[in-house]
Amino acid sequence: MTYCVAAAVDSGIVFASDSRTNAGVDNVAVFRKMHVFEAPGERVVVLLSAGNLASAQGVRSILRQGTLEGRADPAGILGLRSMEDIASLVGETVRKVVSRDGEVLSQQNIDPGCTFIVGGQIGGERPRLFHIYPQGNYIETSRDTSYFQIGETKYGKPIIDRVVQPETPLNDVAKCLLVSFDSTMRSNLSVGLPIDLLGYQADSLRITMTRRYDESDAYVREISRIWSAGLRKAFTEVPDISWS
């Protein structure tokens, strides 16, 4: 499984992804699910992926081809003129890969689908965040719903619903996404460290805030401990039941 989440607020976008992939519980590996395309001062584009790993890698390989050797293909991620064009390109590429591999995989009851979250900013356009479905169509965040999750989405949703608002500071959003990861990793073993975290400050057009959290990181353990203690304390504040 996988858990990836990104939230767009007034001050920018925060992206987070786990790194565990598995084909059955006895075949677990670490793969980075966050991929960054940057032309400093001009654009930042971040991709998060979930679903069939071969399909997701296939999509990323095709997208990378338009950016190799400093070349900025005008029809590629470093050449297109708007984030919406990039969302559309990712969707088309998903369709291409899924239709290439899908028939053979489906015959063996393997789901060929993959899902992407794509966000960032190009030039004077505002920062934008999209969710690309396995069918290649996509949706964008709004002020009412400012985040997208892919993969194992349920355990980590309640805290985001309660904390993330358009005016929430970027660092609080980042902290909230890590708490959301803690709830998810606690309940689903197939979501695991390291966590890649990236904070994009609106209008900076460059990447300045990134972190990778692995098992040796004291902060991740602290979050888990303090959040558990806080939940138990919050529980004691709920009034007792009266049966009559």
Next chain:
Amino acid sequence: MTYCVAAAVDSGIVFASDSRTNAGVDNVAVFRKMHVFEAPGERVVVLLSAGNLASAQGVRSILRQGTLEGRADPAGILGLRSMEDIASLVGETVRKVVSRDGEVLSQQNIDPGCTFIVGGQIGGERPRLFHIYPQGNYIETSRDTSYFQIGETKYGKPIIDRVVQPETPLNDVAKCLLVSFDSTMRSNLSVGLPIDLLGYQADSLRITMTRRYDESDAYVREISRIWSAGLRKAFTEVPDISWS
């Protein structure tokens, strides 16, 4: 959808179930999913059900037949000698109903499966709690895993994992299950009030603690408000992120 949960602790068992059923979002109805069989001073047996509503009702109808008109069929819920025999009877009945209706439903891509949680106490036996799968087989709680959920299980799981231990008092378990419902109902509209709650005190062999919470109940709204505030407070106690 449905959300039902029951937790067995040293002092007894708490059962909780929602009442919303739906066939598509435009066909929503209220059905009780908690069913109680009681012979005061001799036994208490509680059933919670999820899954295909017709299958679940079919199973309950067959089980009720052995208890009509004060008659205690020796092979029925009021006649069998142990909770494990009752779990086995429920499992067999699930198999019977699913095999009766399953072929026609499966042809139309409708899942005929239903799932039960069955718990209670008979005479001198200790209180016991079982989870019956749609295939009719079943598992029992242990001190390591003392609760079962059926239906929409994910949103409400983290708080139970953090609070419920074998030594947790019965009223705290009941409060925890209601908080778990609050998280679930907030994230999945197909889980809804009223909530049926039943606390069974070990060795009482009768039912003394029951409540039904509907929209007019101030306590349910209080839980939601105080729990949300407590979560946000817990969040502020998590230390801030450092990016470097």
